[in-house]
Amino acid sequence: MNFAKQNIQEMSAYAGPKEDRTFYSGMLLDFGERTIAPSPKIIEALNEFAQNGRINIYPEYFNLNKKIAQYAGVSEDQILAVNGSDRAIDLIFRIFTDKGDKVIIPKPSFAMFFQSAEIEGCEIVSPIYDESLNYPIEEVLDEIDNKTKLIIICSPNNPTGTIVNSDEIEKIAKKALEFNSIVFIDEAYFEFSQVTAVPLIEKYPNIIISRTFSKAFGLAALRIGYAMASKEHIAEMLKIRSPYDVNMIASIATQVALDNVEYMQKYRDEVMNGSKPLIENFFKDNGIKFFDNSKANFLLFKPDSPEQVFEILDKNGVRTRPRKGSRIDGTIRLTIGTVEQMKKFIEIYSTVILAKAGIQ
Ligand SMILES: Cc1ncc(COP(=O)(O)O)c(C=O)c1O
Known part of the structure; x- marks a missing residue:
């Protein structure tokens, strides 16, 4: 059964x-x-925690948010640390979409966008990347309408590695705002491209960005990433993220990583x-x-x-x-x-x- x-x-x-x-x-x-x-300083800190830390008590995050916020160039109330950016994807679909809502996820892209959309029962519309594997900007713009709740921009995109520049993101964000839809930008590989949409957060309250410590920082096994958005949207995400979503080891490792960028x-x-x-x-x-x-x-x-x-x-x-x-x-x-x-x-x-x- x-x-x-x-x-x-x-x-x-x-x-x-x-x-x-x-x-x-x-x-x-x-x-x-x-x-x-990753940095030997991280391994040292984790060893120290394993030897002397209090594994039996729930995590306490100290300066985690502050350090992430400083690194990313946003304020602390615009940050939410999560259990890998997979979790950010999951939270965003849960908060902003209902069954039957249209979501735009260009293809090919990272599998978890499709997985989360299916969990929520969304209608997935997938314009195809062009032959040079560039983001299908015009098709995406055409698809945005009053049924659209969420638009995915993965930049750099997995598996193509291609980016969407700020002007193009702005075009999408502007049109999406007219229809009250969220633009979710996955910047898991930001450290490599060094291209970010973070400055657009102030101007477009419908933009949400996620990043991860799994890639350039080398902490994939520990599962930690973060979302950035307006403080209102971060507050909504906080309501459904579980309180100890990020474990203590990931938190310690991340803080040391950010002290040694x-x-x-x-x-x-x-x-x-x-x-x-x-x-x-x-x-x-x-x-x-x-x-x-x-x-x-x-x-x-x-x-x-x-x-x-x-x-x-x-x-x-x-x-x-x-x-x-x-x-x-x-x-x-x-x-x-x-x-x-x-x-x-x-x-x-x-x-x-x-x-x-x-x-x-
Ligand atoms: C585009 C993209 N987003 C998110 C993730 C997941 O990252 P995390 O380890 O932070 O959950 C990956 C992992 O491969 C990815 O390629």
Whole structure:
């Protein structure tokens, strides 16, 4: 017997990371994570908490909100820390949408937008990214009407890496405001693109932004992210976020990370200014198709035999992620890590794929 709501019964669970990642001995270049450990100061602080902290009492957050607010350049009442930005997505759908409401989620994009929309029973409208994988701005603008409750802008977008600039976001926010709809901007990869819609929050009360500590800061296992919005909307979100949504370990780690932002920046600079050009030149020099407009720490490449390439890389110590769907059939998403890791990727690709297998 199954008493779950009909729309939940009709859904499938989010197919998250495969369970065999932890013990994979090669390089994990499949999930857009930071590819090396976070700052040793974070590990020290966590060890200290494990030794001397009071694990038996509920979390107390001290300066968490203040530090996040300072880092993001908003006021403390415009911030809500959450259990990963997945939670922010979930809260936003729960607060702003009802069954049957129209939500605009351009495709291809991050699966959790679709998952949360289905949980609420929304009507999903999905304009398709253009052939160069740019956000379908005109189609989105055309779709905004009085049925529309929520518009998703993922910038940089997962899996395309492409961004939506401030002028375009403003166009959408302006039209959305006329129809009382929310514009939700997911900036999970902001640290890499360094492009943000934060300054628009003051002007457009219908804008909500989420970010995460899972990517550039390297805290994916601890589950912490944050939402930014007008203080009125943050107050609404606070009503339904559970009181201890963020655990103590995540809170401690985040505060230390924000006291040492330069540690994250050093990694970001290496990835974006060193590793990314290295990989792009490698693809170019070898005639391997790829999309060159990613502003994130990953890109999509399109070898002639993607399944074989994925399998061979995987057996040789490089885990990537094959992608399917609108515009991206036959692509593989590659997370860009350190220069050393990318040199290793290039060496493996050259010796076991280009030279030996004779495929591209
Ligand atoms: C665009 C986007 N948003 C949100 C998330 C989820 O991030 P978090 O770990 O903060 O839940 C991801 C993770 O891959 C993502 O790619």
